[in-house]
Amino acid sequence: xxxxxxxxxxRRKEDHRFITGKxxxxxxxxxxxxAAIYFIRSPHAHARINKIDTKATAGMPGVAAVFxxxxxxxxxxxxxxxxxxxxxxxxxxxxxxxxxxLAVGKANHVGDAVAVVIADxxxxxxxxxxxxxxxxxxxxxxxxxxxxxxxxxxxxxEAAPNNTIYNWHLGDADATNAAIKNARHVTTxxxxxxxxxxxxxxxxxxxxxxxxxxxxxxxxxxxxNPHVARLVIAAFVGMAPEHKLRVIAPDVGGGFGSKIFIYxxxxxxxxxxxxxxxxxxxxxxRSESFVTDAHGxxxxxxxxxxxxxxxxxxxxxVHTTANLGAYMSTFSSAVPTFLYAPLLSGQYDxxxxxxxxxxxxxxxxxxxxxRGAGRPEATFVVxxxxxxxxxELGVDPAELRRKNFVKSFPYQTxxxxxxxxxxxxxxxxxALQIHDYKGFGKRKRESERHGKLRxxxxxxxxxxxxxxxxxxxxxxxAGVGLWESAEVRVNPTGSVExxxxxxxxxxxxxTTFAQLVADRLGIPIEQxxxxxxxxxxVQFGMGTYGSRSGAVGMSAIxxxxxxxxxxxxxxAAHLLEAAEADIVFKDGxxxxxxxxxxxxxxxxALGAYxxxxxxxxxxxxxxxxxxxxxxxxxxxxxGCHICExxxxxxxxxxxxxxxxxxxxxxxxxxxxIVEGQVHGGVAQxxxxxxxxxTVYDDKGxxxxxxxxxxxxxxxxxxxxxxxxxxxxxxxSNPLGIKGCGxxxxxxxxxxxxxxxxxxxxxxxxxxPATPQAVWAxxxxxxxxxxxx
Amino acid sequence: MAAVALTVNGKSVIAxxxxxxxxVQLLREHLRLTGTHVGCDTSxxxxxxxxxxxxxxxxxxxxAVQLEGADVLTIEGVAGDGPLHPMQEAFRxxxxxxxxxxxxxMIMTAxxxxxxxxxxxxxxxxxxxxxxxxxxxxxYHNIVxxxxxxxxxxxxxxxxxxxx
Numbered sequence: 001x002x003x004x005x006x007x008x009x010x011r012r013k014e015d016h017r018f019i020t021g022k023x024x025x026x027x028x029x030x031x032x033x034x035a036a037i038y039f040i041r042s043p044h045a046h047a048r049i050n051k052i053d054t055k056a057t058a059g060m061p062g063v064a065a066v067f068x069x070x071x072x073x074x075x076x077x078x079x080x081x082x083x084x085x086x087x088x089x090x091x092x093x094x095x096x097x098x099x100x101x102l103a104v105g106k107a108n109h110v111g112d113a114v115a116v117v118i119a120d121x122x123x124x125x126x127x128x129x130x131x132x133x134x135x136x137x138x139x140x141x142x143x144x145x146x147x148x149x150x151x152x153x154x155x156x157x158e159a160a161p162n163n164t165i166y167n168w169h170l171g172d173a174d175a176t177n178a179a180i181k182n183a184r185h186v187t188t189x190x191x192x193x194x195x196x197x198x199x200x201x202x203x204x205x206x207x208x209x210x211x212x213x214x215x216x217x218x219x220x221x222x223x224x225n226p227h228v229a230r231l232v233i234a235a236f237v238g239m240a241p242e243h244k245l246r247v248i249a250p251d252v253g254g255g256f257g258s259k260i261f262i263y264x265x266x267x268x269x270x271x272x273x274x275x276x277x278x279x280x281x282x283x284x285x286r287s288e289s290f291v292t293d294a295h296g297x298x299x300x301x302x303x304x305x306x307x308x309x310x311x312x313x314x315x316x317x318v319h320t321t322a323n324l325g326a327y328m329s330t331f332s333s334a335v336p337t338f339l340y341a342p343l344l345s346g347q348y349d350x351x352x353x354x355x356x357x358x359x360x361x362x363x364x365x366x367x368x369x370x371r372g373a374g375r376p377e378a379t380f381v382v383x384x385x386x387x388x389x390x391x392e393l394g395v396d397p398a399e400l401r402r403k404n405f406v407k408s409f410p411y412q413t414x415x416x417x418x419x420x421x422x423x424x425x426x427x428x429x430x431a432l433q434i435h436d437y438k439g440f441g442k443r444k445r446e447s448e449r450h451g452k453l454r455x456x457x458x459x460x461x462x463x464x465x466x467x468x469x470x471x472x473x474x475x476x477x478a479g480v481g482l483w484e485s486a487e488v489r490v491n492p493t494g495s496v497e498x499x500x501x502x503x504x505x506x507x508x509x510x511t512t513f514a515q516l517v518a519d520r521l522g523i524p525i526e527q528x529x530x531x532x533x534x535x536x537x538v539q540f541g542m543g544t545y546g547s548r549s550g551a552v553g554m555s556a557i558x559x560x561x562x563x564x565x566x567x568x569x570x571x572a573a574h575l576l577e578a579a580e581a582d583i584v585f586k587d588g589x590x591x592x593x594x595x596x597x598x599x600x601x602x603x604x605a606l607g608a609y610x611x612x613x614x615x616x617x618x619x620x621x622x623x624x625x626x627x628x629x630x631x632x633x634x635x636x637x638x639g640c641h642i643c644e645x646x647x648x649x650x651x652x653x654x655x656x657x658x659x660x661x662x663x664x665x666x667x668x669x670x671x672x673i674v675e676g677q678v679h680g681g682v683a684q685x686x687x688x689x690x691x692x693x694t695v696y697d698d699k700g701x702x703x704x705x706x707x708x709x710x711x712x713x714x715x716x717x718x719x720x721x722x723x724x725x726x727x728x729x730x731x732s733n734p735l736g737i738k739g740c741g742x743x744x745x746x747x748x749x750x751x752x753x754x755x756x757x758x759x760x761x762x763x764x765x766x767x768p769a770t771p772q773a774v775w776a777x778x779x780x781x782x783x784x785x786x787x788x
Numbered sequence: 789m790a791a792v793a794l795t796v797n798g799k800s801v802i803a804x805x806x807x808x809x810x811x812v813q814l815l816r817e818h819l820r821l822t823g824t825h826v827g828c829d830t831s832x833x834x835x836x837x838x839x840x841x842x843x844x845x846x847x848x849x850x851x852a853v854q855l856e857g858a859d860v861l862t863i864e865g866v867a868g869d870g871p872l873h874p875m876q877e878a879f880r881x882x883x884x885x886x887x888x889x890x891x892x893x894m895i896m897t898a899x900x901x902x903x904x905x906x907x908x909x910x911x912x913x914x915x916x917x918x919x920x921x922x923x924x925x926x927x928y929h930n931i932v933x934x935x936x937x938x939x940x941x942x943x944x945x946x947x948x949x950x951x952x
Binding site: 011012014015016017018019020021022023025027028030121123199200201202203251252253254256283285286287505506507508672673675676679680681682683684706707708712713714715716718720721744 | 806808816817820821822823824825826827828829830832833835862863864866867872876879880881883885886887888889890891892895911912914915916918919921922923924925926927928929930931932
């Protein structure tokens, strides 16, 4: 392994601009003549919009235009879409209601945009917005999905009776029910997987510019997938033909899924920029993000796990109600179905599984993928059931897991997933050892001596990422393929540019992708640059989410590098006057086998462009190759996280006093970056388990509407982490990579809640286990719980 | 409109602003110093931290017109045209950033922690001192390591006299 090759902890090339304040985020961009746009949003969760009176804005300083939803609708553009068709048990399609970019006739959640004011400055736009008078007729709102699906609930969309989007299922109901009936022991639990607000630190932003001379539109946007945004806005919204729309996603400050989706704001900015002939710029204020960014999770589940007399799991059954909010966001239908249920076997051999999911509209912000997207929800179900099962059976939770692990691969689960390769016991044993599991009893007694409650919890998770084989997801209802693209451009002077369809918003691609290239071509890493995020530069790409940029994005680069190597060998053969079959490429040099005749990569690159020394009727000049890579399977990272907590019974405060993560991500390109992804994912999972709570009142007001009330994890809420790995190569892509971006967020909530319930001696607590919630449980269960 | 004269990164600035203008807006929009970021609207996230007269201040919570005669240092001024500050180097060396959005505020806060608490910072102190800076990407593990290392590498003159 070289200092800059695969497996090296190379320090990041992109850091220089970030540590010196020279990053280039969307809000940093300013265009001549630009105007600021302010979105007027419904303060009501459910209301008819009877009249919007904008008269008082006429002549106000700096105001360029005021537009209502009705005016936007006159131009007959398409609405926003959900791109994944899911069908109910009875075969009927999901009930996808229209989603106009600006609401017309009815507002369906607090934050739903109804009109816009455009002015020279944002302050002027806000001043004018205050003068817009809107006559709302407030309607009863419903925020709880069970209530929304019940008879008599206020109807949100005509297209969805009982506010129900679909009733979906996966697995074998009869076999599962029979196995549960015949089980020796059945553990039953009800869970809430709490609604989260992604809160990437950079708020969403859009800057749209129209060139009247050419008819071209340009959009700077905080997108994780600029080409997908361009495709949807061109083909579905109908804003402009695809080739007349450029989307640029420059530096993006975090996404976590929330910046995948195509939102009303960028659509309206594009439309307005063309209408008024000036660039139009929008940046969310944080409390605006709270009511516009897609929220995450929000499942209510009831689940059962069945064991035989030997503690072997025989069945798992779960019913989930998924709250999708007021509109179906871009990916939303797939998250509680295809990204959730196929993971319900966990790391275990479970012969019978059945899952039902009811997805419901409510008068809340739309819900869609957020780090983990369905897999944290699945892991929470499985790992809580197994841990509580162990407690009820009186068996050590690590041993119960080990007994039930899948041990032979490939393994066909009862929920469609085909696990390719893994060694779950290897990660478990390594984690137990690193964590000093054996010493827990002693640590617990020490805590008790200080009046504290100590608990330990496991999460042995598996997830499916590296999305995804295109034909397979097509069969499941996806409207797109999930391949990735790469173009390798070798320059005459031997430097290399990689144009990748992946996008980086913190993952360090400018470094890790360059490591792959430097390693393969044997050139200095300084000679490699990575280009991404601009639809004028990269022809097409599916973007970054679902932990795919290593497994799929880098595999596309590897394929293109194969082609570069093949062509370069042909050219080298001519330069070295040898047969192509005798050319060996190693460590950046082309050598004639068995001789010391060689040419460096740079020489061959120059030779390709000078094109003097080879027959250009047979070999085209130049050295530039592209590839599209379609994965053959999902990848299946898996691992073991162990959380140890200490609870202060007087305050209810939980301190995490130890965290061990041993993950199998397959081949690792840069261990420093992989560890960083685990740290960040765990922090978000801890946030879900301990702190983050999205609260709506029964009128649909978002009570937790800013950082004043929504608790983000801070440095003193978290410990330092012990992170290690085991490796089983991924068999389904050329690099053996499984992907690591979401694993921490997938494992952590279950590990934390298993630890807390272990400390408290009761299962009767939901996330977030805030000090108030923990304290209340201790008051209720008191000494009885603590004695357990 | 109101006038204000101040120094930013060693350069004299005279600005005529809407009195509602926050310092962070003056920096980002008027002076095009976009390294200081806005991450929230309730003064909690710390992405906007700069130094005013040598002390860390959240620039989203200060009106530009309050700064007559003040000396403001932003992330762009920390190294200027010269070599990187040890704290900046430490963030890169220890992978203390991912998306980079919170990073300028983290670095400005970190330099101020050293000024107030000295160069020998333990983990607990650093974590407590970061209460006003939110990061969503890193989980703080490497930020804590970076700050400890950056502090050790700073010259003695940067740190307050050690607490008794």
